[in-house]
Amino acid sequence: MGRPRSSKVTVRDIAAAAGVSIATVSRVMNGRTAVSAETREAVQSAIERLGAPQARGRTSGRPGRDVFVRCPYLLTDYFGIIVSAVAETLELYGRQVILNAGDAVLDSDVLTGLPDRAQLGGAILIIPPEPAHSLETLSRRDFPFVVVDPRTPLPRDIAAVSAAHFSGARSVTAHLVGLGHRRIGMIGGPGEWLASRSRLAGHASALSEVGVLPSPELCSSVEPTADWGYSAAARLLDLPQRPTALIAFNDKAAVGALRAAYDRGLRVPEELSIAGFDDVYLSSSTVPMLTTVRQPLGELGRMAVSLLMRLMEGHAVETLHVELATELIVRGSTGPVPPARRSG
Known part of the structure:
Protein backbone atom coordinates (compact mmCIF):
# COMPACT_ATOMS: atom_id res chain seq x y z
CA MET A 1 0.00 0.00 0.00
CA GLY A 2 1.32 3.46 -0.88
CA ARG A 3 0.79 6.84 0.67
CA PRO A 4 -1.84 9.22 -0.69
CA ARG A 5 -0.28 11.27 -3.48
CA SER A 6 -1.15 14.51 -1.72
CA SER A 7 1.03 13.66 1.29
CA LYS A 8 4.55 14.91 1.77
CA VAL A 9 7.01 12.15 0.99
CA THR A 10 10.41 12.16 2.65
CA VAL A 11 13.60 10.24 2.06
CA ARG A 12 12.86 8.26 5.22
CA ASP A 13 9.50 7.13 3.76
CA ILE A 14 11.19 5.99 0.56
CA ALA A 15 13.91 4.14 2.50
CA ALA A 16 11.30 2.28 4.58
CA ALA A 17 9.30 1.33 1.50
CA ALA A 18 12.38 0.09 -0.36
CA GLY A 19 13.92 -1.66 2.64
CA VAL A 20 17.18 0.25 2.39
CA SER A 21 18.98 2.97 4.34
CA ILE A 22 18.42 6.72 4.01
CA ALA A 23 22.00 7.04 2.74
CA THR A 24 21.26 4.55 -0.06
CA VAL A 25 18.17 6.49 -1.13
CA SER A 26 20.24 9.67 -1.20
CA ARG A 27 22.83 7.98 -3.42
CA VAL A 28 20.16 6.85 -5.87
CA MET A 29 18.51 10.27 -5.97
CA ASN A 30 21.90 11.89 -6.52
CA GLY A 31 22.70 9.55 -9.41
CA ARG A 32 25.75 8.13 -7.66
CA THR A 33 27.23 4.91 -9.06
CA ALA A 34 28.00 3.09 -5.80
CA VAL A 35 24.58 1.38 -5.82
CA SER A 36 23.69 -1.97 -7.38
CA ALA A 37 21.17 -2.08 -10.22
CA GLU A 38 18.84 -4.17 -8.05
CA THR A 39 18.91 -1.64 -5.21
CA ARG A 40 18.47 1.29 -7.58
CA GLU A 41 15.42 -0.38 -9.09
CA ALA A 42 13.94 -1.04 -5.64
CA VAL A 43 14.35 2.61 -4.65
CA GLN A 44 12.91 3.93 -7.90
CA SER A 45 9.97 1.54 -7.57
CA ALA A 46 9.32 2.80 -4.03
CA ILE A 47 9.42 6.41 -5.25
CA GLU A 48 6.82 5.62 -7.91
CA ARG A 49 4.57 3.72 -5.46
CA LEU A 50 4.67 6.61 -3.00
CA GLY A 51 3.86 9.10 -5.72
CA ALA A 52 7.05 11.12 -5.25
CA PRO A 53 8.90 11.09 -8.58
CA GLN A 54 10.58 14.37 -7.71
CA ALA A 55 11.08 13.68 -3.99
CA ARG A 56 13.99 15.55 -2.50
CA GLY A 57 13.24 14.93 1.17
CA ARG A 58 12.79 18.66 1.91
CA THR A 59 9.76 20.81 2.60
CA SER A 60 11.37 24.21 2.14
CA GLY A 61 11.91 23.69 -1.59
CA ARG A 62 15.68 24.34 -1.58
CA PRO A 63 17.20 22.54 -4.58
CA GLY A 64 20.72 22.40 -3.15
CA ARG A 65 22.40 19.13 -2.17
CA ASP A 66 25.77 20.38 -0.90
CA VAL A 67 26.48 21.10 2.76
CA PHE A 68 28.53 24.11 3.83
CA VAL A 69 30.84 23.29 6.76
CA ARG A 70 32.29 26.33 8.53
CA CYS A 71 35.14 25.79 10.98
CA PRO A 72 37.17 29.04 11.05
CA TYR A 73 40.09 27.54 12.98
CA LEU A 74 43.17 25.46 12.23
CA LEU A 75 42.08 21.87 11.67
CA THR A 76 44.30 20.30 14.30
CA ASP A 77 43.32 17.73 16.94
CA TYR A 78 39.97 18.99 18.34
CA PHE A 79 38.66 20.63 15.17
CA GLY A 80 40.17 18.10 12.81
CA ILE A 81 38.37 15.23 14.54
CA ILE A 82 35.00 16.98 14.33
CA VAL A 83 35.39 18.04 10.69
CA SER A 84 36.58 14.57 9.65
CA ALA A 85 33.53 12.99 11.30
CA VAL A 86 31.23 15.49 9.59
CA ALA A 87 32.76 14.85 6.15
CA GLU A 88 32.72 11.06 6.53
CA THR A 89 29.08 11.03 7.65
CA LEU A 90 27.94 13.39 4.90
CA GLU A 91 29.58 11.03 2.40
CA LEU A 92 27.32 8.25 3.69
CA TYR A 93 24.33 10.45 2.90
CA GLY A 94 25.67 11.15 -0.57
CA ARG A 95 26.28 14.82 0.18
CA GLN A 96 29.19 16.96 -0.98
CA VAL A 97 31.08 19.15 1.48
CA ILE A 98 31.98 22.77 0.85
CA LEU A 99 34.58 23.49 3.53
CA ASN A 100 35.23 26.95 4.96
CA ALA A 101 38.10 26.51 7.41
CA GLY A 102 41.27 28.04 8.82
CA ASP A 103 42.18 31.17 10.74
CA ALA A 104 42.09 33.25 7.54
CA VAL A 105 38.28 32.95 7.33
CA LEU A 106 37.63 33.73 11.00
CA ASP A 107 36.37 37.25 10.31
CA SER A 108 34.77 36.60 6.92
CA ASP A 109 31.08 37.43 6.55
CA VAL A 110 29.74 34.26 4.98
CA LEU A 111 26.49 33.54 6.82
CA THR A 112 24.37 36.21 5.16
CA GLY A 113 25.00 34.82 1.69
CA LEU A 114 24.42 31.13 2.41
CA PRO A 115 20.67 31.05 1.58
CA ASP A 116 21.43 32.64 -1.80
CA ARG A 117 23.81 29.88 -2.87
CA ALA A 118 21.58 27.58 -4.90
CA GLN A 119 23.83 24.52 -4.57
CA LEU A 120 23.58 24.53 -0.77
CA GLY A 121 20.99 22.47 1.06
CA GLY A 122 22.20 23.33 4.57
CA ALA A 123 25.20 24.07 6.78
CA ILE A 124 27.10 22.89 9.84
CA LEU A 125 28.73 25.70 11.84
CA ILE A 126 31.45 24.61 14.28
CA ILE A 127 31.87 27.02 17.22
CA PRO A 128 30.78 29.91 15.01
CA PRO A 129 32.34 33.24 16.04
CA GLU A 130 29.31 35.12 14.73
CA PRO A 131 27.00 36.67 17.35
CA ALA A 132 23.69 34.99 18.17
CA HIS A 133 21.67 37.60 16.29
CA SER A 134 23.46 36.65 13.04
CA LEU A 135 22.47 33.03 13.54
CA GLU A 136 18.90 34.10 14.30
CA THR A 137 18.81 36.09 11.05
CA LEU A 138 20.01 33.05 9.12
CA SER A 139 17.36 30.90 10.79
CA ARG A 140 14.58 33.33 9.81
CA ARG A 141 15.50 32.81 6.16
CA ASP A 142 14.46 29.15 6.44
CA PHE A 143 17.98 27.90 5.80
CA PRO A 144 18.69 24.58 7.59
CA PHE A 145 21.81 24.57 9.76
CA VAL A 146 23.21 23.02 12.92
CA VAL A 147 25.64 24.65 15.36
CA VAL A 148 28.32 22.47 16.95
CA ASP A 149 29.33 23.67 20.43
CA PRO A 150 27.83 27.20 20.34
CA ARG A 151 29.85 30.01 21.89
CA THR A 152 26.78 31.79 23.23
CA PRO A 153 23.27 30.66 24.29
CA LEU A 154 20.99 30.09 21.31
CA PRO A 155 17.21 30.28 20.94
CA ARG A 156 15.45 26.95 21.28
CA ASP A 157 14.54 26.88 17.60
CA ILE A 158 18.17 26.83 16.40
CA ALA A 159 19.59 23.31 16.24
CA ALA A 160 22.74 22.77 18.29
CA VAL A 161 24.92 19.87 19.42
CA SER A 162 27.37 20.18 22.30
CA ALA A 163 29.12 18.18 24.99
CA ALA A 164 27.99 18.16 28.61
CA HIS A 165 30.39 20.87 29.79
CA PHE A 166 28.83 21.32 33.23
CA SER A 167 28.87 17.64 34.21
CA GLY A 168 32.32 17.13 32.67
CA ALA A 169 33.85 19.92 34.74
CA ARG A 170 31.99 18.75 37.80
CA SER A 171 33.36 15.23 37.42
CA VAL A 172 37.02 16.28 37.22
CA THR A 173 36.70 18.68 40.17
CA ALA A 174 34.91 15.99 42.18
CA HIS A 175 37.79 13.65 41.36
CA LEU A 176 40.30 16.12 42.79
CA VAL A 177 38.11 16.86 45.80
CA ARG A 197 30.61 29.52 31.98
CA SER A 198 29.15 26.02 32.09
CA ARG A 199 32.44 24.48 33.19
CA LEU A 200 33.00 27.11 35.87
CA ALA A 201 29.52 26.35 37.18
CA GLY A 202 30.29 22.62 37.24
CA HIS A 203 33.56 23.32 39.07
CA ALA A 204 31.75 25.43 41.68
CA SER A 205 29.08 22.77 42.09
CA ALA A 206 31.62 20.07 42.98
CA LEU A 207 33.42 22.36 45.43
CA SER A 208 30.15 23.30 47.12
CA GLU A 209 29.64 19.64 48.04
CA VAL A 210 32.50 20.00 50.52
CA GLY A 211 31.60 23.52 51.62
CA VAL A 212 34.19 25.37 49.49
CA LEU A 213 33.54 28.46 47.38
CA PRO A 214 35.74 29.08 44.30
CA SER A 215 38.27 31.81 45.06
CA PRO A 216 38.39 34.58 42.39
CA GLU A 217 42.19 34.63 42.63
CA THR A 225 46.42 27.52 23.96
CA ALA A 226 49.55 26.03 25.51
CA ASP A 227 51.22 29.44 25.85
CA TRP A 228 48.22 31.00 27.54
CA GLY A 229 47.94 27.95 29.79
CA TYR A 230 51.59 28.37 30.75
CA SER A 231 51.12 32.06 31.63
CA ALA A 232 47.96 31.44 33.65
CA ALA A 233 49.51 28.50 35.50
CA ALA A 234 52.65 30.52 36.24
CA ARG A 235 50.56 33.25 37.86
CA LEU A 236 48.67 30.74 39.98
CA LEU A 237 51.78 28.81 41.00
CA ASP A 238 53.54 32.03 42.04
CA LEU A 239 50.80 33.00 44.50
CA PRO A 240 51.90 33.16 48.17
CA GLN A 241 49.63 30.18 48.77
CA ARG A 242 49.68 28.26 45.51
CA PRO A 243 46.95 25.80 44.55
CA THR A 244 47.47 22.08 45.05
CA ALA A 245 45.77 21.29 41.74
CA LEU A 246 45.05 22.96 38.39
CA ILE A 247 42.23 22.27 35.94
CA ALA A 248 42.76 23.62 32.42
CA PHE A 249 40.10 24.49 29.84
CA ASN A 250 41.60 22.04 27.37
CA ASP A 251 44.53 19.65 27.03
CA LYS A 252 46.66 22.26 25.26
CA ALA A 253 46.37 24.65 28.20
CA ALA A 254 47.09 21.74 30.55
CA VAL A 255 50.33 21.05 28.65
CA GLY A 256 51.28 24.68 29.27
CA ALA A 257 50.53 24.18 32.96
CA LEU A 258 52.76 21.10 33.03
CA ARG A 259 55.58 23.21 31.61
CA ALA A 260 55.04 25.92 34.23
CA ALA A 261 55.19 23.29 36.97
CA TYR A 262 58.39 21.83 35.51
CA ASP A 263 60.03 25.27 35.37
CA ARG A 264 59.31 25.67 39.09
CA GLY A 265 60.64 22.27 40.04
CA LEU A 266 57.20 20.98 41.07
CA ARG A 267 56.66 17.26 40.68
CA VAL A 268 53.39 16.14 39.09
CA PRO A 269 51.36 14.67 40.71
CA GLU A 270 53.35 14.39 43.97
CA GLU A 271 53.36 18.16 44.60
CA LEU A 272 50.80 19.40 42.09
CA SER A 273 47.92 17.73 40.26
CA ILE A 274 46.98 18.90 36.76
CA ALA A 275 43.96 17.96 34.64
CA GLY A 276 42.75 18.92 31.18
CA PHE A 277 39.65 18.64 29.03
CA ASP A 278 38.95 17.06 25.58
CA ASP A 279 41.18 13.93 25.60
CA VAL A 280 42.96 14.70 22.33
CA TYR A 281 46.20 12.94 21.43
CA LEU A 282 48.26 15.36 23.56
CA SER A 283 46.72 14.05 26.75
CA SER A 284 48.38 10.63 26.37
CA SER A 285 51.66 12.04 25.03
CA THR A 286 52.80 13.92 28.14
CA VAL A 287 54.84 12.73 31.10
CA PRO A 288 52.90 11.97 33.20
CA MET A 289 49.90 11.37 30.97
CA LEU A 290 47.04 13.78 31.61
CA THR A 291 43.93 13.14 33.57
CA THR A 292 41.26 14.73 31.38
CA VAL A 293 37.59 14.82 30.43
CA ARG A 294 36.84 13.04 27.19
CA GLN A 295 34.57 14.89 24.80
CA PRO A 296 32.87 12.71 22.16
CA LEU A 297 34.36 14.80 19.34
CA GLY A 298 33.62 12.39 16.52
CA GLU A 299 30.09 11.84 17.75
CA LEU A 300 29.54 15.62 17.88
CA GLY A 301 30.19 15.71 14.14
CA ARG A 302 28.09 12.64 13.38
CA MET A 303 25.17 13.84 15.49
CA ALA A 304 25.30 17.27 13.81
CA VAL A 305 24.99 15.62 10.39
CA SER A 306 22.15 13.38 11.55
CA LEU A 307 20.23 16.37 12.91
CA MET A 312 16.76 19.13 5.36
CA GLU A 313 14.33 16.26 4.83
CA GLY A 314 11.51 18.15 6.52
CA HIS A 315 11.08 15.90 9.56
CA ALA A 316 9.61 17.31 12.75
CA VAL A 317 12.44 17.50 15.31
CA GLU A 318 11.32 17.77 18.93
CA THR A 319 14.78 18.12 20.49
CA LEU A 320 16.86 20.75 18.75
CA HIS A 321 19.48 21.16 21.50
CA VAL A 322 21.39 17.90 21.96
CA GLU A 323 23.96 17.45 24.72
CA LEU A 324 26.33 14.47 24.58
CA ALA A 325 27.82 12.88 27.68
CA THR A 326 31.47 13.35 28.64
CA GLU A 327 33.70 10.89 30.48
CA LEU A 328 36.39 11.42 33.11
CA ILE A 329 39.67 9.73 32.10
CA VAL A 330 41.99 9.35 35.09
CA ARG A 331 45.69 9.09 34.31
CA GLY A 332 48.95 9.85 36.05
CA SER A 333 48.83 13.65 36.36
CA THR A 334 46.49 13.70 39.35
CA GLY A 335 47.11 12.30 42.81
CA PRO A 336 46.36 12.86 46.50
CA VAL A 337 46.94 16.32 47.94
CA PRO A 338 50.44 16.54 49.47
CA PRO A 339 50.29 15.70 53.22
CA ALA A 340 51.76 19.07 54.17
CA ARG A 341 48.94 20.86 52.30
CA ARG A 342 46.00 18.94 53.74
CA SER A 343 43.37 21.19 55.27
CA GLY A 344 41.80 20.32 58.54
Whole structure:
Protein backbone atom coordinates (compact mmCIF):
# COMPACT_ATOMS: atom_id res chain seq x y z
CA MET A 1 0.00 0.00 0.00
CA GLY A 2 1.32 3.46 -0.88
CA ARG A 3 0.79 6.84 0.67
CA PRO A 4 -1.84 9.22 -0.69
CA ARG A 5 -0.28 11.27 -3.48
CA SER A 6 -1.15 14.51 -1.72
CA SER A 7 1.03 13.66 1.29
CA LYS A 8 4.55 14.91 1.77
CA VAL A 9 7.01 12.15 0.99
CA THR A 10 10.41 12.16 2.65
CA VAL A 11 13.60 10.24 2.06
CA ARG A 12 12.86 8.26 5.22
CA ASP A 13 9.50 7.13 3.76
CA ILE A 14 11.19 5.99 0.56
CA ALA A 15 13.91 4.14 2.50
CA ALA A 16 11.30 2.28 4.58
CA ALA A 17 9.30 1.33 1.50
CA ALA A 18 12.38 0.09 -0.36
CA GLY A 19 13.92 -1.66 2.64
CA VAL A 20 17.18 0.25 2.39
CA SER A 21 18.98 2.97 4.34
CA ILE A 22 18.42 6.72 4.01
CA ALA A 23 22.00 7.04 2.74
CA THR A 24 21.26 4.55 -0.06
CA VAL A 25 18.17 6.49 -1.13
CA SER A 26 20.24 9.67 -1.20
CA ARG A 27 22.83 7.98 -3.42
CA VAL A 28 20.16 6.85 -5.87
CA MET A 29 18.51 10.27 -5.97
CA ASN A 30 21.90 11.89 -6.52
CA GLY A 31 22.70 9.55 -9.41
CA ARG A 32 25.75 8.13 -7.66
CA THR A 33 27.23 4.91 -9.06
CA ALA A 34 28.00 3.09 -5.80
CA VAL A 35 24.58 1.38 -5.82
CA SER A 36 23.69 -1.97 -7.38
CA ALA A 37 21.17 -2.08 -10.22
CA GLU A 38 18.84 -4.17 -8.05
CA THR A 39 18.91 -1.64 -5.21
CA ARG A 40 18.47 1.29 -7.58
CA GLU A 41 15.42 -0.38 -9.09
CA ALA A 42 13.94 -1.04 -5.64
CA VAL A 43 14.35 2.61 -4.65
CA GLN A 44 12.91 3.93 -7.90
CA SER A 45 9.97 1.54 -7.57
CA ALA A 46 9.32 2.80 -4.03
CA ILE A 47 9.42 6.41 -5.25
CA GLU A 48 6.82 5.62 -7.91
CA ARG A 49 4.57 3.72 -5.46
CA LEU A 50 4.67 6.61 -3.00
CA GLY A 51 3.86 9.10 -5.72
CA ALA A 52 7.05 11.12 -5.25
CA PRO A 53 8.90 11.09 -8.58
CA GLN A 54 10.58 14.37 -7.71
CA ALA A 55 11.08 13.68 -3.99
CA ARG A 56 13.99 15.55 -2.50
CA GLY A 57 13.24 14.93 1.17
CA ARG A 58 12.79 18.66 1.91
CA THR A 59 9.76 20.81 2.60
CA SER A 60 11.37 24.21 2.14
CA GLY A 61 11.91 23.69 -1.59
CA ARG A 62 15.68 24.34 -1.58
CA PRO A 63 17.20 22.54 -4.58
CA GLY A 64 20.72 22.40 -3.15
CA ARG A 65 22.40 19.13 -2.17
CA ASP A 66 25.77 20.38 -0.90
CA VAL A 67 26.48 21.10 2.76
CA PHE A 68 28.53 24.11 3.83
CA VAL A 69 30.84 23.29 6.76
CA ARG A 70 32.29 26.33 8.53
CA CYS A 71 35.14 25.79 10.98
CA PRO A 72 37.17 29.04 11.05
CA TYR A 73 40.09 27.54 12.98
CA LEU A 74 43.17 25.46 12.23
CA LEU A 75 42.08 21.87 11.67
CA THR A 76 44.30 20.30 14.30
CA ASP A 77 43.32 17.73 16.94
CA TYR A 78 39.97 18.99 18.34
CA PHE A 79 38.66 20.63 15.17
CA GLY A 80 40.17 18.10 12.81
CA ILE A 81 38.37 15.23 14.54
CA ILE A 82 35.00 16.98 14.33
CA VAL A 83 35.39 18.04 10.69
CA SER A 84 36.58 14.57 9.65
CA ALA A 85 33.53 12.99 11.30
CA VAL A 86 31.23 15.49 9.59
CA ALA A 87 32.76 14.85 6.15
CA GLU A 88 32.72 11.06 6.53
CA THR A 89 29.08 11.03 7.65
CA LEU A 90 27.94 13.39 4.90
CA GLU A 91 29.58 11.03 2.40
CA LEU A 92 27.32 8.25 3.69
CA TYR A 93 24.33 10.45 2.90
CA GLY A 94 25.67 11.15 -0.57
CA ARG A 95 26.28 14.82 0.18
CA GLN A 96 29.19 16.96 -0.98
CA VAL A 97 31.08 19.15 1.48
CA ILE A 98 31.98 22.77 0.85
CA LEU A 99 34.58 23.49 3.53
CA ASN A 100 35.23 26.95 4.96
CA ALA A 101 38.10 26.51 7.41
CA GLY A 102 41.27 28.04 8.82
CA ASP A 103 42.18 31.17 10.74
CA ALA A 104 42.09 33.25 7.54
CA VAL A 105 38.28 32.95 7.33
CA LEU A 106 37.63 33.73 11.00
CA ASP A 107 36.37 37.25 10.31
CA SER A 108 34.77 36.60 6.92
CA ASP A 109 31.08 37.43 6.55
CA VAL A 110 29.74 34.26 4.98
CA LEU A 111 26.49 33.54 6.82
CA THR A 112 24.37 36.21 5.16
CA GLY A 113 25.00 34.82 1.69
CA LEU A 114 24.42 31.13 2.41
CA PRO A 115 20.67 31.05 1.58
CA ASP A 116 21.43 32.64 -1.80
CA ARG A 117 23.81 29.88 -2.87
CA ALA A 118 21.58 27.58 -4.90
CA GLN A 119 23.83 24.52 -4.57
CA LEU A 120 23.58 24.53 -0.77
CA GLY A 121 20.99 22.47 1.06
CA GLY A 122 22.20 23.33 4.57
CA ALA A 123 25.20 24.07 6.78
CA ILE A 124 27.10 22.89 9.84
CA LEU A 125 28.73 25.70 11.84
CA ILE A 126 31.45 24.61 14.28
CA ILE A 127 31.87 27.02 17.22
CA PRO A 128 30.78 29.91 15.01
CA PRO A 129 32.34 33.24 16.04
CA GLU A 130 29.31 35.12 14.73
CA PRO A 131 27.00 36.67 17.35
CA ALA A 132 23.69 34.99 18.17
CA HIS A 133 21.67 37.60 16.29
CA SER A 134 23.46 36.65 13.04
CA LEU A 135 22.47 33.03 13.54
CA GLU A 136 18.90 34.10 14.30
CA THR A 137 18.81 36.09 11.05
CA LEU A 138 20.01 33.05 9.12
CA SER A 139 17.36 30.90 10.79
CA ARG A 140 14.58 33.33 9.81
CA ARG A 141 15.50 32.81 6.16
CA ASP A 142 14.46 29.15 6.44
CA PHE A 143 17.98 27.90 5.80
CA PRO A 144 18.69 24.58 7.59
CA PHE A 145 21.81 24.57 9.76
CA VAL A 146 23.21 23.02 12.92
CA VAL A 147 25.64 24.65 15.36
CA VAL A 148 28.32 22.47 16.95
CA ASP A 149 29.33 23.67 20.43
CA PRO A 150 27.83 27.20 20.34
CA ARG A 151 29.85 30.01 21.89
CA THR A 152 26.78 31.79 23.23
CA PRO A 153 23.27 30.66 24.29
CA LEU A 154 20.99 30.09 21.31
CA PRO A 155 17.21 30.28 20.94
CA ARG A 156 15.45 26.95 21.28
CA ASP A 157 14.54 26.88 17.60
CA ILE A 158 18.17 26.83 16.40
CA ALA A 159 19.59 23.31 16.24
CA ALA A 160 22.74 22.77 18.29
CA VAL A 161 24.92 19.87 19.42
CA SER A 162 27.37 20.18 22.30
CA ALA A 163 29.12 18.18 24.99
CA ALA A 164 27.99 18.16 28.61
CA HIS A 165 30.39 20.87 29.79
CA PHE A 166 28.83 21.32 33.23
CA SER A 167 28.87 17.64 34.21
CA GLY A 168 32.32 17.13 32.67
CA ALA A 169 33.85 19.92 34.74
CA ARG A 170 31.99 18.75 37.80
CA SER A 171 33.36 15.23 37.42
CA VAL A 172 37.02 16.28 37.22
CA THR A 173 36.70 18.68 40.17
CA ALA A 174 34.91 15.99 42.18
CA HIS A 175 37.79 13.65 41.36
CA LEU A 176 40.30 16.12 42.79
CA VAL A 177 38.11 16.86 45.80
CA GLY A 178 38.00 13.14 46.47
CA LEU A 179 41.80 13.15 46.51
CA GLY A 180 41.75 15.78 49.26
CA HIS A 181 42.27 18.91 47.13
CA ARG A 182 40.44 22.06 48.17
CA ARG A 183 42.60 24.86 46.76
CA ILE A 184 42.10 24.17 43.05
CA GLY A 185 43.07 26.60 40.31
CA MET A 186 40.76 26.87 37.29
CA ILE A 187 42.36 27.92 33.99
CA GLY A 188 39.17 28.64 32.07
CA GLY A 189 38.51 29.67 28.50
CA PRO A 190 37.31 33.10 27.38
CA GLY A 191 34.76 34.40 29.86
CA GLU A 192 32.08 35.09 27.24
CA TRP A 193 32.05 31.50 25.92
CA LEU A 194 29.10 29.35 26.93
CA ALA A 195 31.41 26.36 27.53
CA SER A 196 33.58 28.44 29.88
CA ARG A 197 30.61 29.52 31.98
CA SER A 198 29.15 26.02 32.09
CA ARG A 199 32.44 24.48 33.19
CA LEU A 200 33.00 27.11 35.87
CA ALA A 201 29.52 26.35 37.18
CA GLY A 202 30.29 22.62 37.24
CA HIS A 203 33.56 23.32 39.07
CA ALA A 204 31.75 25.43 41.68
CA SER A 205 29.08 22.77 42.09
CA ALA A 206 31.62 20.07 42.98
CA LEU A 207 33.42 22.36 45.43
CA SER A 208 30.15 23.30 47.12
CA GLU A 209 29.64 19.64 48.04
CA VAL A 210 32.50 20.00 50.52
CA GLY A 211 31.60 23.52 51.62
CA VAL A 212 34.19 25.37 49.49
CA LEU A 213 33.54 28.46 47.38
CA PRO A 214 35.74 29.08 44.30
CA SER A 215 38.27 31.81 45.06
CA PRO A 216 38.39 34.58 42.39
CA GLU A 217 42.19 34.63 42.63
CA LEU A 218 42.25 30.97 41.57
CA CYS A 219 40.16 31.43 38.41
CA SER A 220 41.60 32.69 35.11
CA SER A 221 39.99 33.33 31.72
CA VAL A 222 42.45 32.78 28.86
CA GLU A 223 42.67 31.74 25.23
CA PRO A 224 42.83 27.92 25.21
CA THR A 225 46.42 27.52 23.96
CA ALA A 226 49.55 26.03 25.51
CA ASP A 227 51.22 29.44 25.85
CA TRP A 228 48.22 31.00 27.54
CA GLY A 229 47.94 27.95 29.79
CA TYR A 230 51.59 28.37 30.75
CA SER A 231 51.12 32.06 31.63
CA ALA A 232 47.96 31.44 33.65
CA ALA A 233 49.51 28.50 35.50
CA ALA A 234 52.65 30.52 36.24
CA ARG A 235 50.56 33.25 37.86
CA LEU A 236 48.67 30.74 39.98
CA LEU A 237 51.78 28.81 41.00
CA ASP A 238 53.54 32.03 42.04
CA LEU A 239 50.80 33.00 44.50
CA PRO A 240 51.90 33.16 48.17
CA GLN A 241 49.63 30.18 48.77
CA ARG A 242 49.68 28.26 45.51
CA PRO A 243 46.95 25.80 44.55
CA THR A 244 47.47 22.08 45.05
CA ALA A 245 45.77 21.29 41.74
CA LEU A 246 45.05 22.96 38.39
CA ILE A 247 42.23 22.27 35.94
CA ALA A 248 42.76 23.62 32.42
CA PHE A 249 40.10 24.49 29.84
CA ASN A 250 41.60 22.04 27.37
CA ASP A 251 44.53 19.65 27.03
CA LYS A 252 46.66 22.26 25.26
CA ALA A 253 46.37 24.65 28.20
CA ALA A 254 47.09 21.74 30.55
CA VAL A 255 50.33 21.05 28.65
CA GLY A 256 51.28 24.68 29.27
CA ALA A 257 50.53 24.18 32.96
CA LEU A 258 52.76 21.10 33.03
CA ARG A 259 55.58 23.21 31.61
CA ALA A 260 55.04 25.92 34.23
CA ALA A 261 55.19 23.29 36.97
CA TYR A 262 58.39 21.83 35.51
CA ASP A 263 60.03 25.27 35.37
CA ARG A 264 59.31 25.67 39.09
CA GLY A 265 60.64 22.27 40.04
CA LEU A 266 57.20 20.98 41.07
CA ARG A 267 56.66 17.26 40.68
CA VAL A 268 53.39 16.14 39.09
CA PRO A 269 51.36 14.67 40.71
CA GLU A 270 53.35 14.39 43.97
CA GLU A 271 53.36 18.16 44.60
CA LEU A 272 50.80 19.40 42.09
CA SER A 273 47.92 17.73 40.26
CA ILE A 274 46.98 18.90 36.76
CA ALA A 275 43.96 17.96 34.64
CA GLY A 276 42.75 18.92 31.18
CA PHE A 277 39.65 18.64 29.03
CA ASP A 278 38.95 17.06 25.58
CA ASP A 279 41.18 13.93 25.60
CA VAL A 280 42.96 14.70 22.33
CA TYR A 281 46.20 12.94 21.43
CA LEU A 282 48.26 15.36 23.56
CA SER A 283 46.72 14.05 26.75
CA SER A 284 48.38 10.63 26.37
CA SER A 285 51.66 12.04 25.03
CA THR A 286 52.80 13.92 28.14
CA VAL A 287 54.84 12.73 31.10
CA PRO A 288 52.90 11.97 33.20
CA MET A 289 49.90 11.37 30.97
CA LEU A 290 47.04 13.78 31.61
CA THR A 291 43.93 13.14 33.57
CA THR A 292 41.26 14.73 31.38
CA VAL A 293 37.59 14.82 30.43
CA ARG A 294 36.84 13.04 27.19
CA GLN A 295 34.57 14.89 24.80
CA PRO A 296 32.87 12.71 22.16
CA LEU A 297 34.36 14.80 19.34
CA GLY A 298 33.62 12.39 16.52
CA GLU A 299 30.09 11.84 17.75
CA LEU A 300 29.54 15.62 17.88
CA GLY A 301 30.19 15.71 14.14
CA ARG A 302 28.09 12.64 13.38
CA MET A 303 25.17 13.84 15.49
CA ALA A 304 25.30 17.27 13.81
CA VAL A 305 24.99 15.62 10.39
CA SER A 306 22.15 13.38 11.55
CA LEU A 307 20.23 16.37 12.91
CA LEU A 308 20.89 18.42 9.77
CA MET A 309 19.65 15.64 7.50
CA ARG A 310 16.39 15.47 9.45
CA LEU A 311 15.94 19.22 9.08
CA MET A 312 16.76 19.13 5.36
CA GLU A 313 14.33 16.26 4.83
CA GLY A 314 11.51 18.15 6.52
CA HIS A 315 11.08 15.90 9.56
CA ALA A 316 9.61 17.31 12.75
CA VAL A 317 12.44 17.50 15.31
CA GLU A 318 11.32 17.77 18.93
CA THR A 319 14.78 18.12 20.49
CA LEU A 320 16.86 20.75 18.75
CA HIS A 321 19.48 21.16 21.50
CA VAL A 322 21.39 17.90 21.96
CA GLU A 323 23.96 17.45 24.72
CA LEU A 324 26.33 14.47 24.58
CA ALA A 325 27.82 12.88 27.68
CA THR A 326 31.47 13.35 28.64
CA GLU A 327 33.70 10.89 30.48
CA LEU A 328 36.39 11.42 33.11
CA ILE A 329 39.67 9.73 32.10
CA VAL A 330 41.99 9.35 35.09
CA ARG A 331 45.69 9.09 34.31
CA GLY A 332 48.95 9.85 36.05
CA SER A 333 48.83 13.65 36.36
CA THR A 334 46.49 13.70 39.35
CA GLY A 335 47.11 12.30 42.81
CA PRO A 336 46.36 12.86 46.50
CA VAL A 337 46.94 16.32 47.94
CA PRO A 338 50.44 16.54 49.47
CA PRO A 339 50.29 15.70 53.22
CA ALA A 340 51.76 19.07 54.17
CA ARG A 341 48.94 20.86 52.30
CA ARG A 342 46.00 18.94 53.74
CA SER A 343 43.37 21.19 55.27
CA GLY A 344 41.80 20.32 58.54
